[in-house]
Amino acid sequence: MQNQVIIEAPNNLGLKQLRDIEPGVRKLPAWLKRHGLYEVLKPQKIVQVKPPPYRMHLDEASGVLNADAVIEYSKDLANTISTALDADSFPWVIGGDCSILIGCALALRSRGNFGLIYLDGHHDFVLPQQSQTKAVAGMALALVTGNGPNKLVNVNSLKPYFNEYDVFAIGNRCLEPDYVQLITDSDINYYDLDALRAEGIQNIAKQFLNTATHLDGFWIHLDVDVLDNALMPCVDSPQPGGLSYPELVSVFKILLLSPKVKGVNVTILDPDLDRNGLYTKGLIADFFMQIS
Numbered sequence: 001m002q003n004q005v006i007i008e009a010p011n012n013l014g015l016k017q018l019r020d021i022e023p024g025v026r027k028l029p030a031w032l033k034r035h036g037l038y039e040v041l042k043p044q045k046i047v048q049v050k051p052p053p054y055r056m057h058l059d060e061a062s063g064v065l066n067a068d069a070v071i072e073y074s075k076d077l078a079n080t081i082s083t084a085l086d087a088d089s090f091p092w093v094i095g096g097d098c099s100i101l102i103g104c105a106l107a108l109r110s111r112g113n114f115g116l117i118y119l120d121g122h123h124d125f126v127l128p129q130q131s132q133t134k135a136v137a138g139m140a141l142a143l144v145t146g147n148g149p150n151k152l153v154n155v156n157s158l159k160p161y162f163n164e165y166d167v168f169a170i171g172n173r174c175l176e177p178d179y180v181q182l183i184t185d186s187d188i189n190y191y192d193l194d195a196l197r198a199e200g201i202q203n204i205a206k207q208f209l210n211t212a213t214h215l216d217g218f219w220i221h222l223d224v225d226v227l228d229n230a231l232m233p234c235v236d237s238p239q240p241g242g243l244s245y246p247e248l249v250s251v252f253k254i255l256l257l258s259p260k261v262k263g264v265n266v267t268i269l270d271p272d273l274d275r276n277g278l279y280t281k282g283l284i285a286d287f288f289m290q291i292s
Helices: 026-035 037-041 067-086 098-107 136-144 177-184 194-200 201-211 246-257 278-291
Strands: 004-008 043-047 091-095 114-119 167-174 189-192 217-223 261-267
Touching: 004 037, 004 067, 026 037, 026 091, 026 261, 026 278, 037 278, 043 067, 067 091, 067 098, 067 261, 091 098, 098 114, 098 136, 098 217, 098 261, 114 201, 114 246, 167 177, 167 194, 167 201, 177 189, 189 194, 189 201, 194 201, 201 246, 201 261, 246 278
Parallel strands: 004 043, 004 091, 091 261, 114 167, 114 217, 167 189, 217 261
Antiparallel strands: none
16 A cells, blocks of 8 residues: 555535435545545555535436536546556545446456455345436446446446456445345346345455455455444434444454555535534544544
8 A cells, every 4th residue: 555645536526415405425535534544544646536415416328417517427427537646646526426336347347356245234226127216326336347228337448447256345235135135146146135244244355365366466445334324423324233443443454454455435425414524523433543
C-alpha cells in the first residue's frame, strides 16, 4: 500500500431519490476529509472526478435510472484510476454510491483479469426487471460480472469486467429466498453473514486469496452497510445485524497484506444521516485507523 492516492467519486446517480432531497452520499468525500480520514491515510495525491448533476431519468432502452450518465461517469472515473495504477499508486476511491464500482472495474479490466471481494450488506446481484428501484447501486455486482443491459455491462467491449468465479460476495443479510436465489444461481462465491461467521471470516479471506493466485490482482469493494446497523445506520437501506469493526478489520488486515490488492472503493455512508458525525468518527477510529 505504498503511494496511496485518494480519488474522490462523489457520485449519487446510482441511487433513487427516496426522500425530498437528492441522496446525500455525494457529500461523503468532503465529509470524511472533514472528520480526519485523509490525515489517517496520508495520501500523496487527492483527485476528484466530478459527477454530472443528479437526476432520475429512466433509460427506456435498459430499464435503468441514469444509465447513460452512469456510463459516462464510469469512463471518466476509470481513466483517473488507470492513471493512478500506471503510477504504481494505491487508489482509495471514495464514493458516492455503489455504481462507482463500474468505473473501478473498467480500469482493471482494461489491464487484465482481476478478482473482486464484495463486502456489502446486500449482494446487489439483481437485474433491472427484478429491481424495485431500477437504480444501478442495487445492481452493481450483476453489472460488473456481465449480467444486465449490454450498454452497461459491455462498455468499451470489455464484458465481463470480472468473471463470476473470481468474485467473493460476503456479508449479505437480506435473506428473502427469491433475492438470495439470484446470486446462488450464479458462479459467484457467496457467503451471507451467517455462513461467513460459520466458516470463519478470516478463513474466507484466505480462501479468496488462494483463488486469486492466477489473476493479475484484485479489488476490494466496501459498502459500509456491511457493518452492524448499530455501528453504521447512516445508509440508504439499513437493516438489523452486520459485521463488527473487529471482524471487518481482520478481513482487511489479511487482504491488504497481499501484493495482488490494487485498490479499494468505499460507498454509501450518507452524511445527511449523521448530522453530528458520531458514526463517521467511529468508522475512522475503529476501522481506518486500525488498518493503517
